Amino acid sequence: MNALLDLDQLRTFIAIAETGSFTKAAEQVNKTQSAVSMQMRRLEERVGQTIFVRDGRQSRVTDTGLRLLDYARRMLSLNAETIAAFSSDAMSGKVRLGLPDDYAPRLLPTVLASFATTHPNIEIEVVCEQSSCIHRRIQDGRLDLGIVTHGNRTQERNGRIIRSEPLLWVSSAHHSVHCQATIPLALGTKTCTWRAAATEALSKAGKKYRIAYVSSSAAAHTGAVMAGLAISVLPESALTSDMRVLGEREGFPEMKHCDIALLRSENARDRIHNALAAHIVNALDNVSGGAALAAE
Structure with missing residues (x-):
C-alpha cells in the first residue's frame, strides 16, 4: 500500500x-x-481492508478498524503537535479541571485525549472529588472548570447543563443480591445527589433498604456491586457488560435523569479556558459507551 493516508x-x-x-x-x-x-x-480503499462491517441494521468497527484507530490518533496528534510547534499563535498554559471519579473513567479518555490532540501545549491538571467539593473549589478560584452532577442546590443554579441521561439501579449480572428482603446499597456520602435520589425513591416505593457501603469513590461502589455485596445507582453511560439493570419488574422504581453540568470560575476567562470549555460541551454530548455504530 503506497497511497498516502488522508488526515481529514x-x-x-x-x-x-x-x-x-x-x-x-x-x-x-x-x-x-x-x-x-x-x-x-475511500479510506477503506486506501487501507485495502474493511474497517466497518454490517451487523443487521448497524455497522461495527472491525478488528482492522480498531488497529487503524490507534494509528489515526497518533497521526493526528503528531500533525497537531507539528503545527503548534511552528505557530506563533498556539495557545499554551494550564487549566485546572475538577470532576467526580464517577465520570473520570469514561470522560477523560474521550474528552481530554481528543483535546490534547488539537491543543498539545495546554496542560490540564485534573482533580477528582465529589461534586460539592468541586463547586467549593470553583468558588474559591482553586479550579478553573468543573464537571459535576447538577443538583437542586442554589449554589449550582449557575451551572450549565451539558448532558442528561437516565440514572439506573445496577447489580452484578452474576449475583442476586437484589432479591434480598432488605436491599443493601453502595452509595456516596450524605451530600451525594445520587444517594438522596436513591433513598427517596426506595422510601416512596415502600422498599426496605440499608446503606451497607458508603464511599465518595465510584470505584468502591462498583467493586461492591460486582462482588455481589450491594446494588447501586449509576448513569446509563457508566454501565458495563457485567452489570444488570434493575427495573420495575424487579421491584425498583424508575429514577430521574442525571444532569451533568459545567461550572466555571469567575477568573477562568482566558482563551485556554474558553477552548477547553467549548470542547467539553461539544464532546460530552457525543460520549458513546458502545462499539456499535448506527447505520443512519
Missing part, C-alpha cells in the same frame, strides 16, 4: 468511532452524512 478522512473515522454514530460524526466534523460515508469508502 482519519479525523472523520475517529469521530465515528468515538461518537458511535455516522450522523453524530457528520455533525462533529461539519460534513454531510453522504460525505462521511464517501470518506469512509
